[in-house]
Amino acid sequence: MTLLSVVAPVYNESAGVEAFVARVEEVLSAWDGEVEIILIDDGSADESWARIAELADRDPKVRGLKLSRNFGKDPALYAGLEHARGDVAVVLDSDLQHPPELITEMLAQWQAGAEIVIARKRTRPDQSFVVRLGSNLWGRAFAQLSGIDVQNTTDFRLISRRVREKLLEQGVHRPFFRGDSSILGFHTVMVEFDPAPRATGRSSFRIGSLARLATRSITTFSTKPLHLVSAASLFLMIAALVLGIQTLVQWFNGNAQTGFTTVILLILFVGSLLLFGLGVIGEYIAAIFEAVRGRAAYIIETDTREMQRDPEDH
Ligand code: UDP
Ligand code: MG
Numbered sequence: 001m002t003l004l005s006v007v008a009p010v011y012n013e014s015a016g017v018e019a020f021v022a023r024v025e026e027v028l029s030a031w032d033g034e035v036e037i038i039l040i041d042d043g044s045a046d047e048s049w050a051r052i053a054e055l056a057d058r059d060p061k062v063r064g065l066k067l068s069r070n071f072g073k074d075p076a077l078y079a080g081l082e083h084a085r086g087d088v089a090v091v092l093d094s095d096l097q098h099p100p101e102l103i104t105e106m107l108a109q110w111q112a113g114a115e116i117v118i119a120r121k122r123t124r125p126d127q128s129f130v131v132r133l134g135s136n137l138w139g140r141a142f143a144q145l146s147g148i149d150v151q152n153t154t155d156f157r158l159i160s161r162r163v164r165e166k167l168l169e170q171g172v173h174r175p176f177f178r179g180d181s182s183i184l185g186f187h188t189v190m191v192e193f194d195p196a197p198r199a200t201g202r203s204s205f206r207i208g209s210l211a212r213l214a215t216r217s218i219t220t221f222s223t224k225p226l227h228l229v230s231a232a233s234l235f236l237m238i239a240a241l242v243l244g245i246q247t248l249v250q251w252f253n254g255n256a257q258t259g260f261t262t263v264i265l266l267i268l269f270v271g272s273l274l275l276f277g278l279g280v281i282g283e284y285i286a287a288i289f290e291a292v293r294g295r296a297a298y299i300i301e302t303d304t305r306e307m308q309r310d311p312e313d314h
Contacts, residue, residue: 002033004107005086008094009040009076014047015200020094021055021062027100031107033087037062038080039094043070049302056304064304074175075298077155081164083303090158091177096199098156105191106158115163115186119156122192131210138214145222148182156193157181173291176217183221219283226284229277236270 006024010017021037028035039062041049052064065079077091088110092098098119106117124132139151155177159167166184182188205213218225 002088003086004028004031004033004035005080005084005089006035006037006103007040007077007080007084007089007091008037009042009073009080010044010048010052010094011042011070011073011076011204012044012046012048013094013201014044014051016096017048017051017094018055019199020096020100021059023096024100024103025059025061027103030104035061036084036086038084039064040076040080041066042073042076043067053304062304064302065300066302068299068301071298073155074177077177078168078172078175079298079300081159082168084164087161088158089161089164090156092156093154095201097195097197098154099193099196102156102191102193103158109189109191110158110160113187114158114189115160116181116184116188117158118153118182118188118190120190120192121152121154121195123194124152130207134207134210134214138217142179142214142218142221145218145224146179148179148221150178150182153178153182153190154195160186162186173294173297174216174220174287175297176220179217179221215283216287219287223284225280229280232273233277236273 006028008020008024013020017039021039024037025035039052039055041052041064049064049066052062052066056062056064063083065083067076067079071079081089081091088107090103090106092100092103102119106119109117124135127135136151139149143149143151157177159181163181163184163186167180170180172180
C-alpha cells in the first residue's frame with residue numbers, strides 16, 4: 001500500500017498542534033493509502049513537545065522528533081524528511097495557514113505523474129506592507145541572481161520519494177527547502193491556495209529573521225553578488241579616470257576646480273560602496289566557514305518511535 005508522509009515543523013504551537021493533526025487526518029481519511037505524520041519540535045519554548053508526545057502516544061500515525069534546540073524551520077523540516085519513509089511526502093506548516101485540504105489535490109497531481117507539486121499563494125493576507133514589500137524585493141533579487149523563481153511559493157510542497165532522496169543526497173549544510181527542491185528539475189506542477197490566518201499563536205518570523213533568511217538564501221544559491229561588486233569597482237575606476245583627466249585638462253587651462261561638496265560626497269559614496277563590497281564578501285566567507293565546519297544542520301534529541309520500541313529491544 002502507498003505510504004504518505006506528512007512532515008510539519010512545530011515551533012511554539014502547543015495550542016494548535018492537536019487541531020492540526022486532527023484536520024490532516026480528517027482530510028486524509030478519504031485517501032486509500034497509509035499515512036504517517038511526522039511532527040518536528042524545533043526547540044519550542046512552550047508545551048509543544050508534551051503535546052506531540054501525547055499525540056504520538058495515542059495515535060500510531062503520529063511520530064514526533066524533538067530537536068535539541070531551535071535550529072530554524074528549514075533544518076527542522078529536513079530532519080522530518082530524513083526520517084520519512086513514505087512513497088511520497090508533503091511538507092506543510094503546522095499552524096494551519098497551509099490548508100490541509102490542498103493535500104488531496106496535490107496527491108492527485110502526483111498520481112498523474114508529478115514528482116514535485118508546489119503550492120503557490122494566490123493572496124497574501126496577514127502580512128504587513130513592509131514584509132510584503134521586502135518579500136517581493138527578495139523574490140525578484142533571488143530570481144535574478146539564482147535563476148530560480150520562488151516568488152509567492154511556499155514550503156507547502158509535495159515531493160516524490162525519488163526527489164526526497166535526491167534532496168537528502170545533496171547533504172545540504174544550509175538547508176533552504178524552497179530553493180533546494182526547485183533546482184532538482186523533475187516534472188513540477190503548481191497549485192494555488194489562499195493562506196488562512198493563523199489559528200493560534202503568532203508568527204515567529206520577524207523582519208530581522210526574514211532579512212537573515214533572504215541574505216542566506218541568496219548567498220547559498222548565487223555568486224553573482226560577488227561579480228557585481230567587482231563590476232561596480234571597475235565602473236568606479238573608469239569614472240575616476242575620466243574625472244581625473246577632466247580635472248587635469250582644466251588645471252592646464254588655468255582654472256583649477258574648487259568645491260568641497262563633491263569631494264565629501266565622493267568619499268562617502270566610495271566609502272559606503274567599499275563597505276558594501278566587504279559585507280558581500282563577508283557573507284560568502286561566512287557561508288564557506290559554515291560549510292568547512294561541517295556542522296550538523298540539526299540534532300535530534302528524541303524520537304517517539306525509538307521511545308516506543310525501546311522496551312521490546314532490551
Ligand atoms: N517554525 C519552525 N521553526 C522556527 C520558526 C517556525 O519550525 O524557528 C515553524 C512554525 O511552527 C510553523 C512554520 O514553521 O509551522 C511557519 O512559521 P510561522 O507561522 O511562524 O511563519 P509565517 O507563517 O509567518 O511565515
Ligand atoms: Mg504561519
